[in-house]
Amino acid sequence: MAHELRQPTPENRPLLERRKELRALDSALTGLRDIVDGVPQAPRGGLLAFTGPGGMGKTALLTEARVRARAQGFTVLSGRGGEKEQELAFHVVRQVVQPALASMDEKELRTFLGGWYDIVAAALGLVATPSGHVPDPTGVRDGLDWVMTRLAVMKAPVVLLLDDLHWADVESLTWLASFAPRAVDLSMLIVVAFRPELPLEAAAFSAPSADLGHRPFTLAPLSATAVARIIRDEVGEEAEDAFCEECWEVTGGSPFEAVELSIRLGERNLRGTVDDLPAMRDLAAAVKGPGLIERLQGFGTTTVRFAYAAAVLGQAISPELAARIAAIGSAAAAEATEKLRAARILADGEGPGESLEFVHPLIATTIYRSIRPSLREGMHNSAAEAVRAAGLGHAAAARHLLEVPCEGNSEAVDCLREAAREALHSGAPEAARRLLNRALQEPPLPEERAALLHELACATFLIKPTATVAHLRDALAEPGIDPELRASMVYRLTQALAHTDRMAEAATVAAEEAQRAAHPRIRLRMQGDHFVWSAFRTDEADSSGRSRALARLADRLSGRGLEERYILGSRAWDAMMCGEPRQKALAYAEEALRGGLSWTHENRGFEVPVSVALVFMYCDQPRRAEELFAKGMAECESKGWRGSHLALGQTLSGYIRYHRGCLAEAENLVREGLRIADRVEGGVPAQWFAIGILIQTLLARGRVVAARRLADKYHYGDIIPNAVIYPDPRTVHAELLLAEGRPDEAAPLLSRVGEWLEGRDWRNPAWCPWQLGLASALSRSAPDRAVRHAQDAVKRARDFGAASAIGQALHTQAEVTGGEAGLDLHAQAVDHLQRSPAAYELARALVGHGAALARVGRLHDAADRLYQGLEGAVHCGAEGLAARARRELSAAGLRPLPLRYAQTDTLTAQERKAAEMTVRGQATADVAKALHLTEQGVRQLLSSVYRKVGTDAAGLAEALETFPRPRP
Numbered sequence: 001m002a003h004e005l006r007q008p009t010p011e012n013r014p015l016l017e018r019r020k021e022l023r024a025l026d027s028a029l030t031g032l033r034d035i036v037d038g039v040p041q042a043p044r045g046g047l048l049a050f051t052g053p054g055g056m057g058k059t060a061l062l063t064e065a066r067v068r069a070r071a072q073g074f075t076v077l078s079g080r081g082g083e084k085e086q087e088l089a090f091h092v093v094r095q096v097v098q099p100a101l102a103s104m105d106e107k108e109l110r111t112f113l114g115g116w117y118d119i120v121a122a123a124l125g126l127v128a129t130p131s132g133h134v135p136d137p138t139g140v141r142d143g144l145d146w147v148m149t150r151l152a153v154m155k156a157p158v159v160l161l162l163d164d165l166h167w168a169d170v171e172s173l174t175w176l177a178s179f180a181p182r183a184v185d186l187s188m189l190i191v192v193a194f195r196p197e198l199p200l201e202a203a204a205f206s207a208p209s210a211d212l213g214h215r216p217f218t219l220a221p222l223s224a225t226a227v228a229r230i231i232r233d234e235v236g237e238e239a240e241d242a243f244c245e246e247c248w249e250v251t252g253g254s255p256f257e258a259v260e261l262s263i264r265l266g267e268r269n270l271r272g273t274v275d276d277l278p279a280m281r282d283l284a285a286a287v288k289g290p291g292l293i294e295r296l297q298g299f300g301t302t303t304v305r306f307a308y309a310a311a312v313l314g315q316a317i318s319p320e321l322a323a324r325i326a327a328i329g330s331a332a333a334a335e336a337t338e339k340l341r342a343a344r345i346l347a348d349g350e351g352p353g354e355s356l357e358f359v360h361p362l363i364a365t366t367i368y369r370s371i372r373p374s375l376r377e378g379m380h381n382s383a384a385e386a387v388r389a390a391g392l393g394h395a396a397a398a399r400h401l402l403e404v405p406c407e408g409n410s411e412a413v414d415c416l417r418e419a420a421r422e423a424l425h426s427g428a429p430e431a432a433r434r435l436l437n438r439a440l441q442e443p444p445l446p447e448e449r450a451a452l453l454h455e456l457a458c459a460t461f462l463i464k465p466t467a468t469v470a471h472l473r474d475a476l477a478e479p480g481i482d483p484e485l486r487a488s489m490v491y492r493l494t495q496a497l498a499h500t501d502r503m504a505e506a507a508t509v510a511a512e513e514a515q516r517a518a519h520p521r522i523r524l525r526m527q528g529d530h531f532v533w534s535a536f537r538t539d540e541a542d543s544s545g546r547s548r549a550l551a552r553l554a555d556r557l558s559g560r561g562l563e564e565r566y567i568l569g570s571r572a573w574d575a576m577m578c579g580e581p582r583q584k585a586l587a588y589a590e591e592a593l594r595g596g597l598s599w600t601h602e603n604r605g606f607e608v609p610v611s612v613a614l615v616f617m618y619c620d621q622p623r624r625a626e627e628l629f630a631k632g633m634a635e636c637e638s639k640g641w642r643g644s645h646l647a648l649g650q651t652l653s654g655y656i657r658y659h660r661g662c663l664a665e666a667e668n669l670v671r672e673g674l675r676i677a678d679r680v681e682g683g684v685p686a687q688w689f690a691i692g693i694l695i696q697t698l699l700a701r702g703r704v705v706a707a708r709r710l711a712d713k714y715h716y717g718d719i720i721p722n723a724v725i726y727p728d729p730r731t732v733h734a735e736l737l738l739a740e741g742r743p744d745e746a747a748p749l750l751s752r753v754g755e756w757l758e759g760r761d762w763r764n765p766a767w768c769p770w771q772l773g774l775a776s777a778l779s780r781s782a783p784d785r786a787v788r789h790a791q792d793a794v795k796r797a798r799d800f801g802a803a804s805a806i807g808q809a810l811h812t813q814a815e816v817t818g819g820e821a822g823l824d825l826h827a828q829a830v831d832h833l834q835r836s837p838a839a840y841e842l843a844r845a846l847v848g849h850g851a852a853l854a855r856v857g858r859l860h861d862a863a864d865r866l867y868q869g870l871e872g873a874v875h876c877g878a879e880g881l882a883a884r885a886r887r888e889l890s891a892a893g894l895r896p897l898p899l900r901y902a903q904t905d906t907l908t909a910q911e912r913k914a915a916e917m918t919v920r921g922q923a924t925a926d927v928a929k930a931l932h933l934t935e936q937g938v939r940q941l942l943s944s945v946y947r948k949v950g951t952d953a954a955g956l957a958e959a960l961e962t963f964p965r966p967r968p
Contacts, residue, residue: 013233013259015060016226021217024048025065028189029072032157043157045183049205050193052219054362055256058193061219062161065191075155081167083365084314087399089428092172093144094125096160100151101126112150116143119640122425123171128393130425133600135640136462138680140427141175142642148179149186156187164361165194170201171428177204221253230255231272234262239272246277250284256360260287260344288362292345293370299339302328306336307345310356311368312379312400316349317356321390325382380404384415394418398435406441413444417455424459427640432459450478454489461496462643468496487513487522488603494529495605498536499685501722506533507540524563527553531570532607535577536724543760547574559591562601566608568592573611579764582619582801583954589615599632600639606632610652614726616955618766620802620836622656623950623959629653647676647686655693655727659804660950661839663701664877670694688725691716692732700840702880704739711736728753728768735773743777750774765793766805772812779816786816803952804841807833811845814852826852830865834943837950840881842943843872847885854892863894870896905948909966914938915945919957 015022030036031044048065050058062078069076079095101109101124109126110117120143122130135143152158160183162168162176181204183190194216198206206216222230228244251257264283270276285291296307309325310317323333337356340346345367349357358364371379384400387393398419401412416439423432436456444452453475460467472493476486490513497506507530514526534546554571557564572588589612597609613628633649636642654669670693677686691714698707711717717733730753737746753770757763765771771793778786790813797805807829814825826849833842850865870885886896907915910931917927928938946952951959 013060013230015057015064016229016255017222018057018061018219021050021061021219022064024217025061025068025191028191029065029068029074029159032074032159032187032189033072043187045157045186045188046190047180047183047205048189048191049216050191050219051196051198051206051216053195054365055254055360056219056221057255058219059163059360060255062163062191062193065159066161069159069189075158076161077151077158078161078163079168079172080162080315081164081169081172082315083164083167083361084312084368085399086167086169087402087431087434088169088395089171089423089426089431090123090125090169090175092162092168093123093175096162097124097144097147097151100155113147115638116146118638119143119427120147122422123427130422132425133602133639133641134424134458135427136643136645137171137427137429138646138676139637139640139642141178143640144175145179145182149182152186152188158186158188160188160190162190162192165192165202165205166198167361168202169431170199171426171431173199173201177202180204222248222255222258223253224248227251227253227258230258230262231265234266235270235272240274242274243272243276243280247280247284250281256362257284257287263344288366292363292366295343296345296367299336299343302326302332303336303339306333307340307367308371308375309379309383310340310346310358311364311371312376312383314364315357317346318390319354319356321383321386322356324386325379327382377404384412388415393422395422402434402438406443408442410445413439413442413448413452416442417452420455420459429459429462433463447480450475450481450489451485453478454485454492457489457492457496461492461499465496465499469493469500472496483517483519483522487517487525490526491529491603491605494533498533498723503533503537503723504539507537521561521563524561524567528563528566528570528608531567531574532605535570535574536607538720538722538724538756540760543762547578547761550574554588559594562595562604565592565595565597566604569597569608569612572615573608576615576618576800577762577764577767579762579766579796579800581799585615586619586621586954593628599635599645600641606636606645610648614652614656617656617659618764618802618805620804620838620952621950621955621959622660622837624955625656626653626950627962629656642676643680644677644686647673647680648689649673650676651686651690651693654697655689658693658697658700658840660837661841661843661872661876661878661947663697663840666697667694667701667877670697685721685723685725687714688721688723688729692725692727692729695732695736696727699735699739700876700881701878702883704736704880707736708740726767728770731768731770731773734770734777738773738776743780747774747777747781750777763796764800764805765797765809766800766802769793769808769812771796772809775812775816783816787813790816802836803832804836804838807831807836807838807845808841811841811848815848818852820856823849823852823856834939835946836952837946839872839947840876840878842947843869843876843878843881845869846872847881847888850885851888854888859892859894862892863889866892866894867896906964907945907948907966911941911945911948912960912966914941915949915956915960918942918953919960 025048028046028048031046034040034043050061052058066076077096077100079092081092085091104112113120118132119135119139121127123140123144180190192205194205224245227248231244231247232239247258247261251261261284265280268279270279286295297304305326305328306322309322312325313322319333319337323330337346344359345363346356347359349355380400380403384397384404387397387400394415398416401416416435420432420435423435433456436452436459440452440456453471457468457471457475460471472489475489490509494506494510497509510526510530510533514523514530517523517526531546531550534540540546550571554568557567559565559568568588569592572585572592575585575588592612597612599606599609609632613625616622617625629649629652633646636645636649651670651673654666654673657666657669670690674687674690674694677690691710695707695710695716716729720729730749734746734749750770750773754774757768757770771789775786775790790809793809794806794813797809810825810829810832814822814829817825829845830849833845846865846869850862850869853862853865866885866889870882873882873885889896914927914931917930924935924938928935931938949956949959949963
């Protein structure tokens, strides 16, 4: 493990002309304390940043920050970017975290990290050979957030010092930038130093928010007076003004150059007179640039080679490794080390063992760039061999191989592939991509090329899926591929095509592979993939034919293998979409689940398991869907899959809550899903789901303006994806237009949706209620057409058989029909919805029925419906519907009553007994007699049960087995 890093500053010198920066440092450190001058205060962290060209004293400021923080008893953590270490993923993170964990063995580490161990252990360098699932970058960053937060709390107050941030590896930089805003709430001060050329990933440091800290302090060159003070401190107060002025001119006010020059002047016993100017200029030239190299060469070939080897190694230089790379003996290496120490080129480091480091990065850069290209490449090659032989790991060796010309070396290919595997398990796919690209250029042996291309494709999938497609097409063109590997390649290719909105190509690739596959199991798997991607195409030419083929195949399967279960799951989804009887869809879903459907199978995807779970939601058993989602999301999180998987899981969990009528919970879940999707690279499909569901939820809550703002922000409705998204984006857009009072714009949009769905034989209004929206849009301009659409929607809903879909369709039919016939339809809608778990739709139907009754003067009946609807709307969080109910009550001369009961998901003892008697098959009359209720009272009791438990009568028996019993 790494030790805490320090920046070498051989002498303690005062920091001249840095008063403003030091005052800011003292103020920030004071803010970390909980008591100041005997007065308690709330500790507050933040960010302090210093920037400027090399040699401006940034490291000296961080060293002073370390001294002052330790003097106050604060915990100091530190890390430093390295010019030669930028290819090492999480290099800076490991420097920061490893010292705090150094005393723990594996058991203690597992206890400390808990469920995050398998996700972040590789990124933190805690395991030599990573194994298991590959976490996504978002999951690793979340895990690092947790680790650093826990350390900050345990060791508070904490000062985190980050030097040379411009050279930090991109993985560390990306995480640090995202974590930095948390410092305010963690009693943590982050102090960073960087040159102006900071990468884009570090924008949070160059332009922090007002809460986090000040804008960076730009360090100015020292004045002539300050340089004169440095010179006179070394050579004596007698140094002449003209001499000091010239020193300022030649150093440009650089603190580093001024200090180095003063030391060399002292070593030469110069007194700072005008006569010393020629010698001073020679000494100044030797501090950096060509003069430094000329001075180095004066030490002899052996010392030069040792210095070159040290520059190639970068930070924490091992003298033994440097000697091996320089091809010199240990005695010669020791002699070279002493010369370079005396020349203030190298200094003792505080890394593992007796390590060395350069006195300043400017020196390291100058020496490294002076090495002839051919020699530099050879030394990197030697370094790779030496690092491997020393057991320092494939990643440390591979970063040297990236600097070496391609030679067809199979050992280099193996090392690069192993390093890439480590990078992937660390959550660093970009680093893995660089390594595998280099391995491909080496090149590998012909028989290994396909496997290497597959590995490269997997590495690029999350960051550049278009490249994944190209790599896999090249891989599949290779001869003699193992059938299992080929199947994995084809699946990954179809997945990449789907994620780049090329659903038709994905389906075609799977179909062609199914035809060529010789092994029955692989052929079945390819057929299953073809069905999946075809179902998610918006432009499928023969959807009906595909449905028939899927039905024939599914009827021959028993679900004994994973391939069969995936096909049965696809059949369950297709049956639901086509509006076949829900019992059939549920039966297929249960068969698919019987042997288990993993959400994290690396070569399967989670489209089918998610679809199977949602079948239960559409079939009025949302509680079962929630259970499956909870299990699947936990599986994703345990594997570190916290990107698009978690975004979609959160979003669709919110959709299930929306269907149950828990609108506030739904909104929170979907907003969290959208937040995750927004920060995930390539998270656009998850965004589409989240935006549509959130718009629907906001409309249900009566927040039309907020829904419009959301739609405009993401240009929702302007772009139609090539993948099937639910809820259907055009239908949601039309619902927004209707809510805004723009039915003339909504009607043609919904008509086009209907034409598309009819062409696919997707006739289930539970999945897409386009006919209901169209009926509402046409109710004034074409009432006869509106009624026909509503009637057809009711028929389709009855064919499907879900009470919520039937009730919702009947409610719309009642609204567009009106009159006495409308009243009967309203009553039927309420009756069906009372037998479903759809609380919001029931509240809508009750308010609609009450309003219709009030219009014909039946105020007593109207009041009962409106009161129930108002109560339901309030409990659902549907403010707009509640406001409408109050208006209807007021218009009828009625006054709203207080809510009769508090909202709770717990069954009362009476509700539980009614439910248990019902699942035993006892008649309503018998239940009523046992509970001393009317039959209508029993129906209302059971309606409450269905909403609380989250199922209809068909799923009640199974749901009650796990539903908590009421307390005595």
